[in-house]
Amino acid sequence: MKKIAIVGAGASGMMAAILLKQRGFDITVFERNEKVMKKIYATGNGRCNFTNRNVGPKNYHGENPKFAISTIKKYGYDEIIDFFNLIGIKEIILEDGKTYPMSLQASSIVKQMELTAENEKVNILTNTYVKDIEKINEKYKVTIINDENNLESREFDYIIISTGGRAMEKSGSDGNGYRLMQKLGHSITKTHPGIVQLKLKDGGFKDMSGVKFPGACYLIDKNKKIMEEKSDILFTDYGISGPGILQISGECMRRLNKGKEVEISIDILPEIEENQLGDFLTYNFMINQYKTLKEGLIGIIHDKLIENLCKYVKINSNINLSEISKEEIHRLTMAIKDWRFKVIGCKSEKDGQVTCGGVSTKEINPKTMESKLYKGVYIIGELVDIDGDCGGYNLHWAWSSAMACADSIN
Ligand SMILES: Cc1cc2nc3c(=O)[nH]c(=O)nc-3n(C[C@H](O)[C@H](O)[C@H](O)COP(=O)(O)OP(=O)(O)OC[C@H]3O[C@@H](n4cnc5c(N)ncnc54)[C@H](O)[C@@H]3O)c2cc1C
Numbered sequence: 001m002k003k004i005a006i007v008g009a010g011a012s013g014m015m016a017a018i019l020l021k022q023r024g025f026d027i028t029v030f031e032r033n034e035k036v037m038k039k040i041y042a043t044g045n046g047r048c049n050f051t052n053r054n055v056g057p058k059n060y061h062g063e064n065p066k067f068a069i070s071t072i073k074k075y076g077y078d079e080i081i082d083f084f085n086l087i088g089i090k091e092i093i094l095e096d097g098k099t100y101p102m103s104l105q106a107s108s109i110v111k112q113m114e115l116t117a118e119n120e121k122v123n124i125l126t127n128t129y130v131k132d133i134e135k136i137n138e139k140y141k142v143t144i145i146n147d148e149n150n151l152e153s154r155e156f157d158y159i160i161i162s163t164g165g166r167a168m169e170k171s172g173s174d175g176n177g178y179r180l181m182q183k184l185g186h187s188i189t190k191t192h193p194g195i196v197q198l199k200l201k202d203g204g205f206k207d208m209s210g211v212k213f214p215g216a217c218y219l220i221d222k223n224k225k226i227m228e229e230k231s232d233i234l235f236t237d238y239g240i241s242g243p244g245i246l247q248i249s250g251e252c253m254r255r256l257n258k259g260k261e262v263e264i265s266i267d268i269l270p271e272i273e274e275n276q277l278g279d280f281l282t283y284n285f286m287i288n289q290y291k292t293l294k295e296g297l298i299g300i301i302h303d304k305l306i307e308n309l310c311k312y313v314k315i316n317s318n319i320n321l322s323e324i325s326k327e328e329i330h331r332l333t334m335a336i337k338d339w340r341f342k343v344i345g346c347k348s349e350k351d352g353q354v355t356c357g358g359v360s361t362k363e364i365n366p367k368t369m370e371s372k373l374y375k376g377v378y379i380i381g382e383l384v385d386i387d388g389d390c391g392g393y394n395l396h397w398a399w400s401s402a403m404a405c406a407d408s409i410n
Contacts, residue, residue: 001026004409005142005156007130007180009036010173011395012381013162014113015083015402020409021120028154029122030144032129032172036117037110039164039171043395044098048106051080051399052392053097059393061250062385063189067361068397071369075400083399084109087116098391133159133180135374158376160405162398165355165382166191175349177383178358185373187360189385192257193352194250195394198264200239201342208235211302216270217244219251220263220340227251230270235305240266240341247390250356252343262343268301268336278333285329289322296321301336309335354394358385368408369401378405 002025006013009031021027029036040048052059055077060068081091081099089112090102101108117124127147134141139155146152163177178188212234219227229244245264252262269277285296294317297306310317313331315324349355359379363372369384371377380401388394 002157002409003028003155004158004160005030005140005154006160006162007133007142008161008163008172008177008381009033009124009126010039010162010164010171010381011037011398012164012402013160014117015399016160016162016378016380016406017122017124018087018113018116018120019403019406021117021122023406023409025409027122028156029124030128030130030142031124031126034126036114036124036126039168039173040110041106042168042171043106044100044392046106047100047104048109049098049100049392049395050084050109051077051091051099051396053077053093053099055097055393055396059389059391060397061194061254061356061387061389062358062361064361065386067364067366067384068386070367071400071404072396075403077396079403080396080399083403084112087112096391130163130180133161133184133377135184140376158378158409160378160380161383162381162402163383165358166349167193167352167355167382169350173355173382175355181359181379181383184371184377186363186371186379189357189360190257191349191355191357192253193346193349193354194253194356194387195246195353195390196249196253196346196351197236197241198239198245198249198252198343199345199347201344205235205239206237208304208308209237211235211304212242213268213302214270215242215244216267217242217248218265218267219248220265221255225265233266233268238347239343240264243390246353249346249352250354250387250389253346253356256343256345264341264343266339266341268305268339274333274337277336278330281329281333282326285321285324289320291321293317293319293321293324297332309339312339353390354387355382356385356387358383361385367404369405370408378409380405 006029057069092102129145132143140159164173166175215233216230218225231244232242234242369378381398
């Protein structure tokens with residue numbers, strides 16, 4: 001019977017282990033943590049957004065996003081749901097196709113996968129760290145630090161490497177998988193955090209920190225809006241966050257890393273059209289001429305934003321509304337609907353939900369996930385240079401890349 005080692009019992013490793021054990025292989029999973037799938041508990045705010053009804057190749061990125069097409073098409077939404085239904089998870093679809101276990105508990109995904117693996121008698125060695133992988137003749141030698149802190153080596157016919165990226169390192173994925181892959185001769189593309197909060201140029205954010213509102217954000221390229229997200233926006237002391245910002249952050253960082261200037265636009269009041277807002281301000285300022293500008297804006301935008309907005313449009317917030325010109329009202333209206341900020345970076349890897357970049361897809365077979373450098377070595381999940389949008393797409397990639405790999409081993 002062929003012996004397979006799986007390095008890392010996260011989402012992709014556990015999926016591969018269950019599927020391959022069901023097909024009769026001798027499986028050993030090595031997991032450095034004391035328990036499996038540690039990261040899953042934190043996913044989807046504890047509810048685990050494990051796939052998305054609208055999943056498609058468009059949701060995936062990397063140096064060569066086309067790499068994901070065949071896997072995502074073959075192992076789409078229905079295939080993932082079928083698997084989870086079979087192991088006892090019923091899905092519920094919430095906003096934007098985001099799909100969760102009906103219990104709305106991430107722990108249910110872990111528990112049902114653990115029970116399935118246990119029932120299949122998958123051999124999972126926890127507290128076991130894979131230190132090295134070497135090819136020796138036709139076999140692979142895996143060197144581990146075992147649960148008693150001793151060095152030990154074992155031989156396998158196939159190796160599946162599912163160590164994740166660098167996001168949330170306390171969950172076990174600290175980037176050591178890149179080192180293992182590099183030692184085998186694989187190249188790692190430049191990595192950076194994705195689904196992450198953005199740092200913005202120009203201070204002043206401290207006074208706006210904590211302000212949250214239902215807004216819209218846009219990624220700007222050559223003065224054109226190329227990505228847009230309508231959702232809560234949160235100003236922080238370093239810059240900006242919120243679901244829409246997290247969604248566009250990967251693309252912002254990709255562009256920044258290519259040396260491009262990255263600008264985002266915030267619409268503070270997306271529910272009102274620009275001309276309606278302009279008319280309202282004109283009328284309101286006319287009938288309240290005794291107020292200052294900063295008083296006039298109270299009740300329209302959050303008061304903690306007023307000072308910075310006035311600075312941005314270069315109008316003194318203390319001027320009297322009787323003194324404000326038509327052109328200044330127009331500038332204010334425009335700024336409320338299209339406030340531009342320069343992105344200078346993002347929070348660290350540990351703050352991101354995913355690592356963008358990873359093992360170069362040039363060196364992996366897109367249909368099987370097998371290394372092109374070593375027959376019998378497979379690379380799956382976030383370790384590969386493929387990252388998904390926010391909304392269940394990264395876990396979908398973890399499950400589907402594991403399925404592609406499992407189906408190709410015989
Ligand atoms: C806070 C947070 C929320 C998220 N929410 C969502 C969400 O709702 N929906 C979604 O689709 N995605 C979400 N993601 C992303 C998603 O969790 C990951 O993309 C996915 O878990 C990656 O799966 P993986 O199997 O590649 O790696 P991981 O799940 O990271 O698993 C890797 C495993 O390998 C182990 N390991 C690493 N190195 C070694 C070694 N040398 N020896 C032994 N074991 C090792 C690690 O301990 C870990 O258990 C979220 C991520 C974070 C951080």
